[in-house]
């Protein structure tokens with residue numbers, strides 16, 4: 276049985292001409308499958324349809340040649356395109372689901388030399404200046420949307436989503452930021468909103484009354500010269516009149532300098548913005564952004580949580596919320612991949628977007644497998660191997676499962692890591708894995724097993740730095756695991772993910788229970804920290820970054836030898852760490868040479884050749900790791916098949932994404 280607070284979410288939604296089985300929408304994601312064999316995209320969506328999602332929305336497909344995000348991007352501009360998509364819609368309908376295609380015109384937010392926009396104004400985060408559309412071309416682009424919608428209908432889609440947020444073309448028309456026209460498509464807001472309204476009207480005229488039109492509306496632009504609250508409310512009312520069936524939420528343009536979906540954003544951080552729109556229209560409005568677990572909203576759109584767990588709705592319905600594999604908002608295998616030109620997956624679910632390639636089949640030859648180490652690699656292997664039918668014993672010398680995730684989860688902004696440990700804890704128990712905690716394993720303990728998996732993780736590096744044994748030097752584990760007292764002035768040696776996380780940990784206040792306080796756990800603090808104006812008095816909803824250096828309780832310098840910027844490892848999240856640390860007064864020094872640690876502090880040489888003494892109370896070493904293979908030789912001597920995964924296999928550049936992936940892939944083969 277679902278909890279009472281989730282029942283509204285699970286109620287069917289009658290749209291008059293069709294009914295959605297519940298009010299959970301899977302939001303649009305470009306996964307990279309769009310440009311591959313359609314069978315892969317079909318398998319991806321069919322798997323989520325089996326999980327009972329009410330309505331799914333595809334990644335964005337271009338509505339014209341000038342609409343593309345990049346020259347080879349997927350489009351819906353011909354009958355051929357419609358025929359290709361039949362594979363997807365047929366698979367979804369066969370699985371009992373409903374699916375809409377997102378229609379996207381990128382405008383100036385594209386890697387496309389032929390890009391167009393309302394005005395010839397370049398986006399600060401894209402390399403080319405767009406050409407301003409002529410009035411005649413505007414008519415053609417609107418017709419492009421309408422034709423794309425009719426091809427979508429021909430392809431068997433249940434509807435379309437018009438991409439009207441994140442700073443794409445429709446947003447560019449709507450705001451002074453993107454639209455400086457003085458003709459009938461610009462000037463006043465009434466004229467600026469003509470373009471999106473005309474798009475909706477012409478789509479409705481083309482597809483008829485019985486076809487879903489979702490409009491993804493920018494409820495909050497989070498950029499200077501964005502829409503005002505009054506304009507947003509007016510647009511919502513006009514969109515309803517123009518024929519929109521459901522309004523979906525978009526928050527922030529891509530060029531906004533405020534995080535909107537990363538793990539540092541509190542859950543449900545922007546539902547207040549959606550609520551204001553809901554009050555002025557009578558069509559359904561879906562909330563979105565950093566919603567990852569069931570709550571009391573009455574309609575939601577979530578994207579990444581369905582990469583993490585295709586059965587999210589089913590598990591909620593059946594009262595199995597503790598079995599949900601929760602999206603932790605890391606972006607490491609989804610958005611970071613997309614922006615790196617790679618196919619999406621999911622850190623906590625390597626099967627995502629690999630449904631036809633990473634397949635777990637029940638074994639016909641049950642084995643007794645010992646796994647040493649219950650970190651991400653060991654947990655992932657054990658769960659999949661047990662699900663396949665093997666008898667798995669999982670050992671860890673710690674008293675709890677999770678490995679380094681138990682350290683990471685205390686870092687402000689990484690609270691979601693608790694969820695991954697909760698998920699594995701529930702599932703390992705459910706699948707009958709024999710958990711042996713609090714036991715440091717030696718080869719002797721492993722004699723009775725058919726195969727052994729070493730997932731023993733890493734040992735932190737100690738650099739050969741003069742004075743490294745000085746009492747003021749400590750390792751990151753001393754701080755994050757053993758709770759050693761740290762002084763007010765700190766130098767951090769190493770600007771990788773752990774160096775940055777250690778700085779995050781040390782710059783946050785602690786509450787009376789000694790727990791680090793973070794804007795990622797309070798919507799109020801988050802909005803204050805990032806300068807979001809919840810009253811939306813200023814255009815775009817921004818009040819200016821208000822991050823307050825006085826709030827940082829320590830003076831911290833992070834150092835690295837490489838000349839490149841210190842920002843943490845994430846392609847799409849590095850800038851957030853950098854902005855947050857700089858706002859709190861943390862100094863980031865790249866290209867340094869370490870001379871040594873002495874009583875007064877850390878002596879370094881900067882790239883200009885000058886020597887400096889950083890007067891600090893502590894030097895914290897975050898200089899990477901090497902594999903912990905202490906057991907390898909003695910276990911191999913037993914003559915067993917030994918597998919090594921995770922940090923124990925390769926520590927350099929090994930993160931949880933790779934650890935979980937390696938565990939699952941090995942488990943698919945034993």
Ligand code: FAD
Pocket residue numbers: 605607647648649650651652653670671672673677678679680682683686714715716717730731732733755772773776903906920921922923929930931932934
């Ligand atoms: P580990 O997690 O190290 O687990 C190894 C386990 O083996 C340990 O529990 C240990 O107790 C056990 N063990 C070792 N020897 C024995 C023995 N002889 N007997 C019994 N048990 C034994 N990665 C990301 O991808 N994203 C992040 O945001 C991120 N943030 C991080 C933040 C911090 C502060 C830290 C420290 C790490 C972070 N990581 C992150 C890295 C990530 O946690 C590691 O890559 C991952 O945990 C490696 O998994 P693993 O299973 O190989 O090893």
Ligand code: NAP
Pocket residue numbers: 607736737738739768769770771772773774776834835836837843844845897898899900927928929930931
């Ligand atoms: P890392 O990212 O490899 O960084 C190691 C840092 O130590 C580098 O800045 C390196 O810079 C420095 N270093 C290396 N050898 C050194 C030496 N001999 N002396 C001085 N400095 C040295 O490793 P990590 O920070 O320990 O993180 C471990 C893994 O966890 C990584 O894969 C990381 O991606 C992952 N992780 C991810 C996140 C995340 O948010 N996504 C967070 C934490 C950890 P120089 O060599 O230039 O000095």
Ligand code: SF4
Pocket residue numbers: 579580582583601602603604605606607608609610620621622623624
């Ligand atoms: Fe969520 Fe991270 Fe998976 Fe992306 S990779 S879906 S952010 S858990």
